Amino acid sequence: MNAPAAVLAVEGVEVRFGGLVALSDLSFAVREGEVASLIGPNGAGKTTAFNVITGFLRPAKGRVRYRENFLTGLPPNQVAEQGVVRTFQKTSVFGGIPVFENVLIGLHRRGRARPWEILLALPLVRREEKRLREEAMGILSFVGLAHRREELGAALPYGEQRLLEVAVAMAAGPSLLLLDEPVSGMNPSETAGFMKIVEKIRGRGITILLVEHDMRMVMGVSDRVVVLNQGRIIAEGSPAEIQRDPEVIRAYLGQGAKRAAC
Amino acid sequence: MSRWPALAWVMFLASIPLWVRNQYYLHVLINTGIFAIAAMSLNLLLGYTGQLSLGHVAFFGVGAYTSALISLGFDLQLAPSYILVFEPRPVWVGFLSGIAVAGMFGWVIGKLSFRVRGAYFVIVTVSFAEVVKLVALNWVDLTEGPMALNNIPPVTLALPGLGELTFWKKEPNYYLVLVVCLLSYAVIRRLVRSRAGRAFVALRENEPLAESVGVDVTRFLVLAAVISAAIAGAAGGLYAHYIKIVDPDIFLFIYTVVMVIMVVTGGKGTLLGPVVGAVIFGILPEVLREVARPEVQWIIYGFIMVLIVFFLPDGIVPAAASWWKARTATAGPSGDAREGA
Numbered sequence: 001m002n003a004p005a006a007v008l009a010v011e012g013v014e015v016r017f018g019g020l021v022a023l024s025d026l027s028f029a030v031r032e033g034e035v036a037s038l039i040g041p042n043g044a045g046k047t048t049a050f051n052v053i054t055g056f057l058r059p060a061k062g063r064v065r066y067r068e069n070f071l072t073g074l075p076p077n078q079v080a081e082q083g084v085v086r087t088f089q090k091t092s093v094f095g096g097i098p099v100f101e102n103v104l105i106g107l108h109r110r111g112r113a114r115p116w117e118i119l120l121a122l123p124l125v126r127r128e129e130k131r132l133r134e135e136a137m138g139i140l141s142f143v144g145l146a147h148r149r150e151e152l153g154a155a156l157p158y159g160e161q162r163l164l165e166v167a168v169a170m171a172a173g174p175s176l177l178l179l180d181e182p183v184s185g186m187n188p189s190e191t192a193g194f195m196k197i198v199e200k201i202r203g204r205g206i207t208i209l210l211v212e213h214d215m216r217m218v219m220g221v222s223d224r225v226v227v228l229n230q231g232r233i234i235a236e237g238s239p240a241e242i243q244r245d246p247e248v249i250r251a252y253l254g255q256g257a258k259r260a261a262c
Numbered sequence: 263m264s265r266w267p268a269l270a271w272v273m274f275l276a277s278i279p280l281w282v283r284n285q286y287y288l289h290v291l292i293n294t295g296i297f298a299i300a301a302m303s304l305n306l307l308l309g310y311t312g313q314l315s316l317g318h319v320a321f322f323g324v325g326a327y328t329s330a331l332i333s334l335g336f337d338l339q340l341a342p343s344y345i346l347v348f349e350p351r352p353v354w355v356g357f358l359s360g361i362a363v364a365g366m367f368g369w370v371i372g373k374l375s376f377r378v379r380g381a382y383f384v385i386v387t388v389s390f391a392e393v394v395k396l397v398a399l400n401w402v403d404l405t406e407g408p409m410a411l412n413n414i415p416p417v418t419l420a421l422p423g424l425g426e427l428t429f430w431k432k433e434p435n436y437y438l439v440l441v442v443c444l445l446s447y448a449v450i451r452r453l454v455r456s457r458a459g460r461a462f463v464a465l466r467e468n469e470p471l472a473e474s475v476g477v478d479v480t481r482f483l484v485l486a487a488v489i490s491a492a493i494a495g496a497a498g499g500l501y502a503h504y505i506k507i508v509d510p511d512i513f514l515f516i517y518t519v520v521m522v523i524m525v526v527t528g529g530k531g532t533l534l535g536p537v538v539g540a541v542i543f544g545i546l547p548e549v550l551r552e553v554a555r556p557e558v559q560w561i562i563y564g565f566i567m568v569l570i571v572f573f574l575p576d577g578i579v580p581a582a583a584s585w586w587k588a589r590t591a592t593a594g595p596s597g598d599a600r601e602g603a
């Protein structure tokens with residue numbers, strides 16, 4: 001392994017749903033500071049891999065290591081404590097409350113106020129609240145949603161909901177951000193805007209693992225691409241290498257390129 | 263609510279015993295206040311964490327029984343040759359113990375429902391209330407069962423310079439309920455406008471997303487259950503020392519239903535909703551009593567409820583808030599000008 005060390009290591013993970021093998025002996029690594037993409041046809045096991053990494057699913061075999069710690073067996077909220085935060089394939093925001101409050105919930109980890117301190121309304125609670133509100137505004141400006149702060153999460157148009165998801169995840173202060181099909185359903189100009197945000201996130205030193213079907217996005221932002229098919233890794237390399245790999249073309253890109261053309 | 267209107271409301275509520283002389287009206291208001299506290303506590307779970315506690319009356323009853331027993335004293339035969347004698351303690355000790363014991367039950371329920379949500383949470387809480395009711399009915403040594411706990415002492419307060427003040431009359435009880443009401447409101451308000459309250463709402467709105475950003479959802483559900491139960495226990499304690507008799511009927515399911523109705527019609531997940539609901543459904547039956555026979559009363563009562571739920575599905579307070587917002591938005595400039603002049 002060259003240059004930066006692997007921060008996330010998925011080692012021999014196997015997941016079964018009844019008789020179906022969703023992931024078999026999956027191993028791959030993500031290196032510090034890179035944008036890695038996990039691609040593959042529908043049902044290849046990408047979202048399952050995300051669920052395993054972030055504690056939503058427990059693998060039958062194998063383990064996941066992030067920096068010095070093993071994530072396998074931790075509940076999702078403790079995985080987030082380690083700095084590993086995800087977004088969801090199906091748009092997932094706090095729909096019934098304003099955008100600003102969405103981000104404040106995302107900032108949960110950044111607050112320390114304990115219940116009894118809150119009940120006594122100690123000055124430190126008020127100071128912390130002020131700091132969190134400022135941070136929330138900063139994050140909303142970062143993704144370009146500051147003008148929407150008063151609106152309900154569910155009232156945003158689809159593309160903006162996807163931005164809000166990223167804002168909520170960013171608020172949790174990740175050092176590794178997992179994005180599950182963030183631009184699906186976005187139009188090309190929204191996608192282009194989103195790619196800029198991904199670059200900005202990476203500029204903050206946050207490692208990114210991306211699952212995406214939009215090949216322009218994947219090839220445009222990734223340092224490295226891992227190709228998954230039927231629960232197994234079939235190729236790994238730079239975007240250019242992946243585009244030339246015959247097995248990948250057979251399994252995935254051939255069809256993808258045709259789809260993209262029409 | 264901003265500071266001045268809130269203060270005006272408190273002044274108004276505090277002035278009521280000065281011009282309402284009718285003891286029966288005061289009695290209705292005290293009952294309404296006790297129900298308002300219970301409804302506020304239910305709202306913390308139902309409105310903020312989104313979990314329906316359909317056994318909420320159990321916390322109320324546990325608070326009432328604990329407070330009554332500690333201020334009355336009791337003997338318990340623990341072994342054939344050993345009888346535990348518990349001497350009566352001052353009422354305030356009982357009242358605080360009632361809050362603490364109810365809070366502990368809330369903790370147990372929160373822990374039991376570790377991964378239980380929605381319908382299953384409802385089942386856990388309903389079963390809990392039934393179990394507590396059966397205990398109250400059958401553990402005759404402790405609770406007197408259906409014979410009820412009688413002669414519960416009223417609240418006494420030692421005032422420096424004035425000696426002991428015993429709350430026999432309606433007026434002091436009214437003020438006591440009002441103070442506990444305001445305290446409960448303040449506690450809930452602080453809580454829901456904090457990091458903890460946001461964690462409650464996160465559980466209500468989207469649990470997986472909340473977990474993914476590091477909210478320990480279960481821990482905050484337990485916190486909400488404890489505080490909610492403790493406040494319900496406080497309401498129960500007030501009830502016990504005001505009515506002065508507690509029997510297992512205090513655990514009747516209908517009381518939980520009334521609390522749910524108050525929260526839902528007033529506006530769940532709003533601070534004032536349960537209070538508005540309690541005022542409407544605490545006073546309405548008494549108003550109707552004077553103009554309609556009981557059967558007709560219940561029909562009217564039900565009809566109003568259906569109308570509110572049908573036309574204001576979010577409840578009265580959110581509907582009023584959005585109406586006010588729309589009104590000030592359209593009449594905005596002129597309204598501002600008037601205020602300026």
